Amino acid sequence: MSRQTTPLGRPRDPELDEKLMTAALLEYAQLGWGAFTMQGVARRAGVGKSALYLRWANKEQLLLDSVESVALTLRVNVDTGSLTGDLTALATALLEHFLDPIGWATLRITIDVTADFTDLQPFQQRIVRSLRTAAAGAFTRAVERGEMSADTAHEPLIESLFGAVLMHTLSRTQDERDHARAYPGEHVGPLVDVIVRSARPTKK
Amino acid sequence: MSRQTTPLGRPRDPELDEKLMTAALLEYAQLGWGAFTMQGVARRAGVGKSALYLRWANKEQLLLDSVESVALTLRVNVDTGSLTGDLTALATALLEHFLDPIGWATLRITIDVTADFTDLQPFQQRIVRSLRTAAAGAFTRAVERGEMSADTAHEPLIESLFGAVLMHTLSRTQDERDHARAYPGEHVGPLVDVIVRSARPTKK
Amino acid sequence: MSRQTTPLGRPRDPELDEKLMTAALLEYAQLGWGAFTMQGVARRAGVGKSALYLRWANKEQLLLDSVESVALTLRVNVDTGSLTGDLTALATALLEHFLDPIGWATLRITIDVTADFTDLQPFQQRIVRSLRTAAAGAFTRAVERGEMSADTAHEPLIESLFGAVLMHTLSRTQDERDHARAYPGEHVGPLVDVIVRSARPTKK
Amino acid sequence: MSRQTTPLGRPRDPELDEKLMTAALLEYAQLGWGAFTMQGVARRAGVGKSALYLRWANKEQLLLDSVESVALTLRVNVDTGSLTGDLTALATALLEHFLDPIGWATLRITIDVTADFTDLQPFQQRIVRSLRTAAAGAFTRAVERGEMSADTAHEPLIESLFGAVLMHTLSRTQDERDHARAYPGEHVGPLVDVIVRSARPTKK
DNA sequence: TATTAAACGAGACGGTACGTCGCGTCTTCTT
């Protein structure tokens, strides 16, 4: 006769959700698709398979969900006083994201999702949007400061900067990536410069 | 007395090598890692599994080899008379490469390879190198024309341009990608502009 | 506090054990070693391969186990009032066993086992023993009746009778075996006679 | 215009026929059906697969042929002066045949052939016949000597003796079979006795 | 002596079964 029915039986362990997604990302990051297994995730989390299948229908769903939960972490939007400073902060954050195994796993899955014709826009877009809005703030402030003319399109600049960071990570050897982890500034600086120089107002 | 011994037994069918790699890339492009199977490749190529396993030890090797054989295709180096023209040609080729299912598959595999700690530099580097050398030519000619100062670093510009194309492909929906396939110029133009403006010599 | 722990997880389907062994024997009886396949057994039983490999490590083990479970069926020991009657009952049972495809399969496997140097005595002996004990009863009663002297060795008589039935089955054509199935008495009679005459006490 | 055409080309190596069949029997005797392979036979004989498939269409044909070529070896027919002596010679020969790995392999294959509904009478019968004719001689001489009445049926006696030897081999452990190899007389004696006693004329 | 056609060693090839392992579902007992 209770109106506000508490669900019967044992309640779900709320800590498991996050624990399982973390385990999934680690497993994927270390082993790749080929050796990524549900029982591997369960083992790593010290859990039975039921706990997984009660929450996700299959491997793909688990991975997508896990990736999404991580993507929201990437929220950087600081005013450092200059466009170079703002973009450096952003690019550094992204570089570190890509250098982190889990961040890289996120990218791999995004790439795979993009390939499937089943257009998982909501998933994909949410991640990209967080990057764009962060960059938009930096550009707006730059225009106010006069570092950039108001009619410059943001989109190509954003794609160039973030794409450059991605390409940089992608085209380097393991040793160079290790170096970037230690000294991100040296790697990000030249890339930010490209954007800042491109954005600077044309002299008369 | 012959030093140059012909290998014994029936020789391998040389047509099969290419046929199998093509089948593998198509299979991967359509299905992704999750549903990519050796027997699927064999079936598609109308071939027994033995023909596959005589050449490659496992799925990974087959895919890596297939990707490498495709990567060499990407050879663009034309002199159009202007930096904008040269870079547009390059970026368009790359965009079309990424919009092609097989080209995209190539990227996916490169990403996966980068993740593995087993540093497959020779593989990875060979692909990237073909891009860099193509761009280097364009920049050299630009310096000669006076469109660009001699002391501008190439590397960040290259990473920005190619990364931008990649990020562009990655962050768009299926519909937008279809549009890019039809009108690549509209998509590539703004990205090339970013680079050209960044590279232009500073006015006194 | 419970010492007698119930085994964890879903319990094995107890009906499957027998179903699988029956399917295995039928498959073997119909197709022989050459075409006997595990997936064939699984298909016939409407079962996945896992169910088989959870119970038996390989083809050989499955067949041995199956044979053993059938061998125990051969239990005949009746007192018909005369040695001839008792032995006829026994020999008829054995003849019918050999004429049955599954019974014959049992023999084939026993022969194979005997050949292997890995001496699977427990298996082999258990089958033979059931025959010997049955015959021993008949001989004991014959001695009591005075049909046979007490100091006659049982073993050679047993081997002669059962061996004769086996050789009879082995050396006949398919047509003759069909006839034996219909009229076992005509085939068994002469063989029993040989034994009875050999066993009869010597007249002074 | 030659009438007696010699076949063209390189003639078949006549030594190979026997060499290959011997290799086949050894392979089968040591490994059994399960691990009996054509390439194994070829390897053991130091020969390519072609040499095998030029002579036999498949594994089965090779084995049947090999068995048949061996069976003809079993030709014993000596007059020792007594029925016991004659039968002992025969039974000993058969016992040694069964104790020899190749002889045992012959039996295994015979058993398998008997099981198949494809009634390979010519094969099967030829082997059995050689045994029967040998025994027939011994019985004929026994009748002449007065050790046996003329109207006693031969067939059951033959089946009993040879069957007894077979059953004896079949029901013993490896150790006991080793003993029989060293002292065949001890094992054959009791079995021959059974037959001789059964065959002796009834005293008035 | 040179030609010719089959025999032969080697091994690629299209298949299929092996025995293993992971999927996603199910059934059992425990919490």
Place this chain on the structure above:
DNA sequence: AAGAAGACGCGACGTACCGTCTCGTTTAATA
């Protein structure tokens, strides 16, 4: 009802062998 454990039907893995098919080389009989 959640959860750990593990059986189950299914199907791919990578291996090994089937019987067929090229290759190049060898070996007699013929020309």
